[in-house]
Amino acid sequence: VIPYEIIRKKRDGFELTREEIGYFVKSYTEGDIPDYQAAALLMAVVLVGMSARETADLTLEMMRSGEVIDLSAIPGVKVDKHSTGGVGDKVSLVLAPLVAACGVPVPMVSGRGLGHTGGTLDKLESIPGLRTDLSVREFREVLCRTGVAMAGQTDEMVPADRKLYALRDATATVESIPLISASIMSKKLAEGADALLLDVKTGSGAFMREESTARELARTMVEIGLRMEKQVRAFITDMDQPLGRAVGNAVEVREAVEALRGGGPRDLRDLTFELGGEMLRMGGVAPSREEARALLERAISGGEAFGRFCEMVEAQGGEVRAVEDPSRLPRAPVEVKAVAAASGYVERIETREVGLAAVELGAGRTTKESSIDHGVGILIERKVGDQVRRGEPVARILARTQAGGTRSARRVAEAYRVADEPPAPPLLVRGRVE
Numbered sequence: 001v002i003p004y005e006i007i008r009k010k011r012d013g014f015e016l017t018r019e020e021i022g023y024f025v026k027s028y029t030e031g032d033i034p035d036y037q038a039a040a041l042l043m044a045v046v047l048v049g050m051s052a053r054e055t056a057d058l059t060l061e062m063m064r065s066g067e068v069i070d071l072s073a074i075p076g077v078k079v080d081k082h083s084t085g086g087v088g089d090k091v092s093l094v095l096a097p098l099v100a101a102c103g104v105p106v107p108m109v110s111g112r113g114l115g116h117t118g119g120t121l122d123k124l125e126s127i128p129g130l131r132t133d134l135s136v137r138e139f140r141e142v143l144c145r146t147g148v149a150m151a152g153q154t155d156e157m158v159p160a161d162r163k164l165y166a167l168r169d170a171t172a173t174v175e176s177i178p179l180i181s182a183s184i185m186s187k188k189l190a191e192g193a194d195a196l197l198l199d200v201k202t203g204s205g206a207f208m209r210e211e212s213t214a215r216e217l218a219r220t221m222v223e224i225g226l227r228m229e230k231q232v233r234a235f236i237t238d239m240d241q242p243l244g245r246a247v248g249n250a251v252e253v254r255e256a257v258e259a260l261r262g263g264g265p266r267d268l269r270d271l272t273f274e275l276g277g278e279m280l281r282m283g284g285v286a287p288s289r290e291e292a293r294a295l296l297e298r299a300i301s302g303g304e305a306f307g308r309f310c311e312m313v314e315a316q317g318g319e320v321r322a323v324e325d326p327s328r329l330p331r332a333p334v335e336v337k338a339v340a341a342a343s344g345y346v347e348r349i350e351t352r353e354v355g356l357a358a359v360e361l362g363a364g365r366t367t368k369e370s371s372i373d374h375g376v377g378i379l380i381e382r383k384v385g386d387q388v389r390r391g392e393p394v395a396r397i398l399a400r401t402q403a404g405g406t407r408s409a410r411r412v413a414e415a416y417r418v419a420d421e422p423p424a425p426p427l428l429v430r431g432r433v434e
C-alpha cells in the first residue's frame with residue numbers, strides 16, 4: 001500500500017476501505033507513516049468527511065491500536081463522562097471524584113488541550129508530581145483503590161489517539177465529526193467503562209458551534225456505542241461562554257477544588273450535578289433524579305467528594321498539600337485587567353477568542369513540541385447577562401510577562417459585546433440524545 005494513494009483517494013471524495021483505514025492507523029502509530037502524511041489525510045477527512053461505516057472502522061482501529069482494558073473484575077457498573085471540549089470546562093475534575101464518592105467507579109481516559117480548548121490532563125498536571133501517564137496496571141490499581149482514575153493515552157492505551165490527537169491539535173484538524181467521534185469513542189471503548197455519558201458542547205467556544213451539528217456529533221457517537229453494545233447517552237450543553245470563571249490549568253484546578261468543597265461558580269456546579277445525576281442513574285445507585293441529587297449533595301457537603309479527589313491525587317503521585325491549599329499551585333506573576341469598552345450588559349462572549357487568548361499566554365500548545373505554562377490563565381469577572389461599566393474589568397489575565405498579559409487582555413476585551421439591554425439568560429442544558 002502507498003500512503004499517498006490513500007490520501008489522494010480521500011482527498012478526491014471516495015470512501016476508504018476498512019483495510020486502508022487499518023493500515024493507516026497502524027502504520028502511523030508505529031512510526032512508519034510520518035506526521036506530514038497523517039496530517040494531510042486528517043485535513044482531507046476534515047474537508048471531505050467520512051461515512052458512518054468509515055467512522056466506525058476508524059474508531060475500532062484506533063481502539064485496537066493498544067490494549068482494550070477489561071475491568072469486569074471490579075464490581076459495579078463503571079461509568080465515565082467525556083466532553084467534546086470547551087473553554088473553562090473543568091467539570092471532569094469535580095465530577096469524577098464526586099460520582100466515585102457516591103459509589104460508582106469512574107475509569108477516565110482524558111485528553112490534553114486541543115485547539116482553543118483546555119484538556120483535563122494538562123489541568124491535572126498543574127498539581128506537582130501528579131502523573132497521568134499510567135500503565136494499564138497502574139490505571140486499574142488506582143481505580144480499585146480509590147474508585148476513580150484519570151489517565152491519558154499512552155503507548156499501551158489508545159496510542160493511535162495519543163499521536164493523532166497531538167497532531168490534530170497543531171494542524172487545525174479538530175473540527176470534524178468523524179475525527180472527534182473516533183478520538184473520543186476509541187478511548188472510551190478501550191478504557192473498560194460499561195456506560196458513558198457524553199457532554200457535547202455547542203456555541204462559540206465549542207468545536208461544533210451550531211446546535212444542529214452538535215446533535216449530529218452526539219448521534220454519531222451514540223450510534224458507535226450502540227454497535228459496540230455500550231450504554232451511551234449524550235447531553236447537548238452550552239459553550240457560548242466560558243464555564244465557571246477560570247480558564248487555564250492551575251486556575252481551573254483551584255476552581256474545581258472550590259466546587260468539590262461546596263463552593264465555586266453556579267454554572268459549574270449546576271452542570272456537574274446534571275451530569276452526575278445521570279451517571280448515578282446509569283450506574284444503578286440512584287433510581288430517580290431527586291435521589292441522585294441528594295446523594296451528590298451529601299457527598300459534597302460531607303467532604304467525601306473532595307476526599308476522593310485527594311486520594312486519587314495521592315495515588316497518582318501528586319502532592320495532596322497543593323490541592324488542600326491551592327495557593328501552592330503554580331501562579332504566573334503578572335496580572336493585567338481586560339476592561340469593558342462600553343457600559344451596559346454583557347450580551348455575548350466570543351468564547352473561542354478567550355480560549356485562544358489562554359493558549360497564547362502559554363496555557364495550551366501552538367506546536368506538537370510546545371511545553372505549557374500551568375500558572376497562566378484568565379479569570380472571568382463578567383459573564384453573559386452581567387452589568388458592566390466602561391473601563392471596568394471583564395476579566396483578569398495571569399501572565400508570565402507584561403507584554404503577554406497586555407496582548408491577551410486586549411484579545412479578551414475584544415471578545416466581549418456589551419448591549420444596552422440584558423440578553424435572555426443562557427440555557428445550560430440544551431437537549432439530550434440517547
Ligand code: URA
Nearest residue numbers: 084085111180183184
Ligand atoms: N475530545 C477528544 O478526546 N477528542 C476530540 O477529538 C475532541 C474532544
